[in-house]
Amino acid sequence: xxxxxxxxxxxxxxxxxxxxxxxxxxxxxxxxxxxxxxxxxxxxxxxxxxxxxxxxxxxxxxxxxxxxxxxxxxxxxxxxxxxxxxxxxxxxxxxxxxxxxxxxxxxxxxxxxxxxxxxxxxxxxxxxxxxxxxxxxxxxxxxxxxxxxxxxxxxxxxxxxxxxxxxxxxxxxxxxxxxxxxxxxxxxxxxxxxxxxxxxxxxxxxxxxxxxxxxxxxxxxxxxxxxxxxxxxxxxxxxxxxxxxxxxxxxxxxxxxxxxxxxxxxxxxxxxxxxxxxxxxxxxxxxxxxxxxxxxxxxxxxxxxxxxxxxxxxxxxxxxxxxxxxxxxxxxxxxxxxxxxxxxxxxxxxxxxxxxxxxxxxxxxxxxxxxxxxxxxxxxxxxxxxxxxxxxxxxxxxxxxxxxxxxxxxxxxxxxxxxxxxxxxxxxxxxxxxxxxxxxxxxxxxxxxxxxxxxxxxxxxxxxxxxxxxxxxxxxxxxxxxxxxx
Numbered sequence: 001x002x003x004x005x006x007x008x009x010x011x012x013x014x015x016x017x018x019x020x021x022x023x024x025x026x027x028x029x030x031x032x033x034x035x036x037x038x039x040x041x042x043x044x045x046x047x048x049x050x051x052x053x054x055x056x057x058x059x060x061x062x063x064x065x066x067x068x069x070x071x072x073x074x075x076x077x078x079x080x081x082x083x084x085x086x087x088x089x090x091x092x093x094x095x096x097x098x099x100x101x102x103x104x105x106x107x108x109x110x111x112x113x114x115x116x117x118x119x120x121x122x123x124x125x126x127x128x129x130x131x132x133x134x135x136x137x138x139x140x141x142x143x144x145x146x147x148x149x150x151x152x153x154x155x156x157x158x159x160x161x162x163x164x165x166x167x168x169x170x171x172x173x174x175x176x177x178x179x180x181x182x183x184x185x186x187x188x189x190x191x192x193x194x195x196x197x198x199x200x201x202x203x204x205x206x207x208x209x210x211x212x213x214x215x216x217x218x219x220x221x222x223x224x225x226x227x228x229x230x231x232x233x234x235x236x237x238x239x240x241x242x243x244x245x246x247x248x249x250x251x252x253x254x255x256x257x258x259x260x261x262x263x264x265x266x267x268x269x270x271x272x273x274x275x276x277x278x279x280x281x282x283x284x285x286x287x288x289x290x291x292x293x294x295x296x297x298x299x300x301x302x303x304x305x306x307x308x309x310x311x312x313x314x315x316x317x318x319x320x321x322x323x324x325x326x327x328x329x330x331x332x333x334x335x336x337x338x339x340x341x342x343x344x345x346x347x348x349x350x351x352x353x354x355x356x357x358x359x360x361x362x363x364x365x366x367x368x369x370x371x372x373x374x375x376x377x378x379x380x381x382x383x384x385x386x387x388x389x390x391x392x393x394x395x396x397x398x399x400x401x402x403x404x405x406x407x408x409x410x411x412x413x414x415x416x417x418x419x420x421x422x423x424x425x426x427x428x429x430x431x432x433x434x435x436x437x438x439x440x441x442x443x444x445x446x447x448x449x450x451x452x453x454x455x456x457x458x459x460x461x462x463x464x465x466x467x468x469x470x471x472x473x474x475x476x477x478x479x480x481x482x483x484x485x486x
Contacts, residue, residue, distance in 0.1 A: 030392025
């Protein structure tokens with residue numbers, strides 16, 4: 001007899017099937033399944049454009065492809081759970097040559113070439129953690145490549161000028177009556193009956209793959225392990241910044257060393273919000289410093305980043321984020337950001353912020369999250385990848401009955417590809433467990449979360465190559481010995 005979760009999905013929908021031969025989204029009755037394209041994917045952005053963006057802004061950013069207008073014009077927009085509005089057409093001319101090439105590869109929407117474009121004659125300025133966009137509102141049709149249906153007369157912004165932005169943004173936060181005065185993209189999917197529930201699921205995919213997946217109105221049980229855990233979204237009135245974001249309560253942060261030993265950081269019970277548009281994870285200064293110290297970083301560099309040895313990405317272990325009923329393990333490889341320089345430079349994917357706490361892409365790559373806007377909850381599980389079986393949800397009540405198709409072992413192993421440090425991994429292993437008597441264990445206690453400002457999105461500028469003095473195997477062995485001894 002088939003498991004209950006399989007029967008539920010079969011009953012809910014036999015559609016929303018992924019297109020396995022071509023990386024095109026599919027829209028069917030009840031849900032929309034579309035790929036999340038990584039900025040490192042040369043099929044879409046070109047190898048040179050992608051690697052340039054890596055060096056200057058982030059190791060990986062995440063994009064969805066939309067087709068706007070009649071006839072359709074294809075554009076890539078950054079997928080952002082931390083903001084609320086869709087806009088296109090960044091000003092590539094204010095970027096340097098390298099970032100400009102990436103910007104141009106994202107596509108351009110020309111309102112004069114669409115027979116259905118209507119200017120609303122109003123606009124605003126959208127400000128993000130990095131950059132801003134002055135937009136004018138338009139209405140036009142939005143289709144998804146590979147489908148015959150789409151959304152009609154959707155309101156979105158067309159940029160007239162931007163600062164430090166090299167793509168448009170698809171904000172998939174709360175919409176009309178909560179964060180916007182009009183129906184945003186998520187609202188329109190529900191209002192135009194493209195989905196049966198106002199919910200979407202994100203699986204960004206690890207750094208070593210080139211695509212993830214987002215399912216609007218559905219789930220994909222081949223992208224997680226275990227069961228989904230229900231976490232209430234904190235109401236705006238009770239949240240740290242009083243803004244309606246995807247805030248949830250985190251119980252603690254815990255380090256799991258390669259030996260399997262664990263340490264829980266003091267005062268790591270915090271409200272955090274999930275932000276796919278943020279490259280970094282932001283934590284209170286003392287907590288960030290305590291974590292960084294365990295990775296061998298005693299101070300930030302001039303850019304505010306914690307430099308670490310790149311060989312740590314080849315090492316097993318994880319930083320664990322504990323919530324009520326579920327723990328998300330982030331392997332070292334996903335937590336550490338790598339800059340494509342010569343030699344490569346690496347730094348911890350966590351930054352200090354006493355004003356704002358968010359879990360950005362360095363966390364989001366390891367979590368499978370369903371955002372249920374009908375009930376104001378987020379369902380979470382450990383991310384994995386064992387195929388593609390998207391299906392529509394007839395209602396959100398079934399989420400509690402679903403079980404991921406992937407094994408627990410494959411969930412963490414998907415990203416945790418290393419087992420040692422280069423050719424000296426055996427030496428690191430033999431030294432494990434002895435501890436490092438010259439390095440005291442971190443005892444810093446993090447401060448409390450303050451009331452941050454309204455930030456639409458966050459990203460971090462990468463330090464330039466050559467800033468780090470790391471890279472020796474001997475340095476890594478000392479860090480590993482310390483991690484093993486906790």
